[in-house]
Amino acid sequence: MNNNIDVLIIGAGPAGVAAGIGARKEGAEHVVILERDWDAGGILQQCIHPGFGLRTFREELTGPEYMHRFIKEARDIGVEFRQNTMVFEMDNNPDGSMGVWTMSKERGIERLEPKAIVLAMGCRERPLGAIRIPGSRPAGVYTAGTAQRFVNMEGYMPGKKAVILGSGDIGLIMARRMIWEGAEVEGVYEVMSWPGGLRRNIAQCLDDYGIPFHLETTVTKIHGKDRLEGVTVAKIDPATRAPIAGTERFVECDTLLLAIGLIPENELSRMAGVEIHPVTGGPVVNDLLQTSKAPVFAAGNVVIVYDLVDNVSDEGLIAGTNAARYAAGKLDKDMRRIPVKGGDNVRLFSPQYVTGERDVTIFMRITHPIEGACKVIANTDTGIKLYNQRLRYARPGEMNEVRLKAEQVKELGSDVNAIIIDIQPA
């Protein structure tokens, strides 16, 4: 069994479709994108609000419009899409060869043996169980993304009066969406001392509609037998994150939407034996977006959760291009890999290695906000300064970038064992 696939891409969201374009443009003959939903587009299919593609297209597009441009280009240059197709198993062969098991109504159960693979499965939302809120389990508790699917794709409302827990971007977008549909939003509650999502979404989705935003507050109990009847909210002590006694308040609502974080979806990556980073939850990659398994590449939210889709598309393109190079036998197998390390205020970053094969953007998220002048830096462990960029502020909800030129990395001597990135007050 060979099926003659050069590059197989798992997931037809922004990362996967861009990877398809990248692979075809690099000369891969047979490029196939597998998508488990009924149409390509990934989560952007249900993101019908504008605000996508400002950087890539200098236009404000809706999610479907943004994806349409990429999907059309991919189809035009001969990328094959297989919808309603789920990858349910990946081989972890000791010899490094790859096998992928797929299922679909059209083709049944099938095993594919591509020359290279791009993982582009994206991420999923953290469910209620992950944060252990006591109480009952009535209908009316949804992750914000599930509610968004009901509203935007099915045309149904999850409820009439919502409380939103967590201030991730989808929660903020859904707060506004519920208002637009005539529902009430009692408030958005965030356990942390700062918002989880972008400032622009706080302004456009909450402030513009007068939706109260409560920091250092969380839901401590869920009430209701059949349908949600309300939640108890309480202030928390930022040091311990424990609820402060006496601050509890009952809020009547029929809907609780959760926007409490996104988790890269890597069950398949684990099956394939790809090394997973303990902090990002995504594959460990180098600047070519190659994983610890040589034929397997990864891009987008499956690696690290991005703020902006433009970055996801850029990364997809890089992964697809290099997967095609690998499939054609053009990738150097013994590249030098310099590890990237995070400084004190860096929570997570990607890629974790740089080769100097290309100019690279290292995406990072910090642990604690810095409200004031600060700088993003990258130095080698031997003290060579590679990057220094001043910022007006730095916040966990908004990614920062370190940009390194290929030559900068190539020039580094063999005494360099790591590149350390950080954000510090200026």
Next chain:
Amino acid sequence: MPQNKFDVVIIGGGVIGASIARELSRFKINIAVIDKASELPSGASRANSSMIHGGFDDKPGSVKAKFCVKGNAMYHVLKDELDFHVDECGSYVCAFSQKEIEHLEKLLGYGKANGVPGVEIITGDKLREREPNVSPEIIAALWSPSAGIVNNFEAVAAFMESAQINGAKLFLETQVTGLIINNDEILGVHTNHGDFLAPIVINAAGVHSAEVSSWAGDTSFKIIPTRGEYFLLDRTTKGFIHSFLFACPSDAGKGITVAQTAEGNLLAGPTATPQEDPEDHATTPEGLDEVLRGARRLVPNFPVNLNITTFAGVRANTDTGDFAIKLLDKPRGFMNVAGIKSPGFTSAPAIAEYVSGLLKQELADRVEFKVNEKFVPERKHIPRFLFMSNQERAELAKKDPAYAQIVCRCETVTEGQVIEAIRRGARTVSAVKMWTRAGTGRCQSGFCCPRVAEILSRELNIPLDQVTRHGGESRLLVGKTKEFILNKD
């Protein structure tokens, strides 16, 4: 026979009601099982440890010991006959002190006297060879190889479906509101859907059984609804432990256990908190903390970060401490099978066999117990795509392409399975969950909920906003978009 006239009415479709119905369906009699819920199991059978106990906990000669050991043996046969999941994993009762070893020795004596096969005491080191993740402070353990864990959703569905295949009728969303008694004879029950007439009525109403019993004039026991809270962890924890782990019991119960479910999730619980309300299934901060403490005592690195859900069940403990299994003299024809606390799930098939035998012996004047020669003992569960080989999957998908369309990504449940669950009686999202595992995985139905709802809407031919989570008022959706806006002005 008129539509509402039966030979036997069973109140409650939990593991007790369902297994009695199945046992009675060996006779040519008309059986009605009545339950107020929209889906089964819904009471204590739904949220419990699902353990198949070895049978060493109870005093030799006691009713519980007899039913438990026999029930255990029956499960090892029934699981194949009725095709539900049992993991014959064995159990350990762990001792942390010399005093607790004495307790193990007492249990070992009970086990031997009760005829529990293969029980023995092993050292803590031996235990850690088999279960490397248990606490280094455990110094000895009582091993019971015949213990196991059952998929409780599948088992109740299997008992009930087998009964239905053999003629029993199931009435869901039907609440019994009173008994029909005349001249000290039971004649049937009143429900919200009219009267169900029958010369034999069995009270298997779980946490509500004392109330039902009191309508018959028997107030010899009280039910103390006892909440048990649990953590359920992701299936990626499979193999973290392999068996059912107990600490030595205290007065409060058998204590917090840690187990691997039949499908490979880690399960920890339960607490044992008496409460007033038999229907309050809420978890509490204190309860969850207690479970976590107990779990960590047995398994110090209990990977709680992989928790996918917490839940609580309410079990029907009695004030007498015993099962309340009794055929009343008055009203004649009424039988309590109540207060079936731990080891209730284990005992259920043995209790069912006992009840069936007793009814046949004592109430032959009321109902003719003729053998049902067409009784079919076997039934098959819905195909479990997740646990099939790829060759089996390919064959299934070739026969029916719906088995190649994914609905639940975490537990690899296909559209074919969901459609089959609905064909067999699932009417709600959580009934589909209990039949197929769709929604029991790490995303907790974020992905599959809209898809399952859509299939329910299509297959049952109801609008999407009439689909419920678990029946009653638990609608998932409250209307179409634009409706609120248009209706506002």
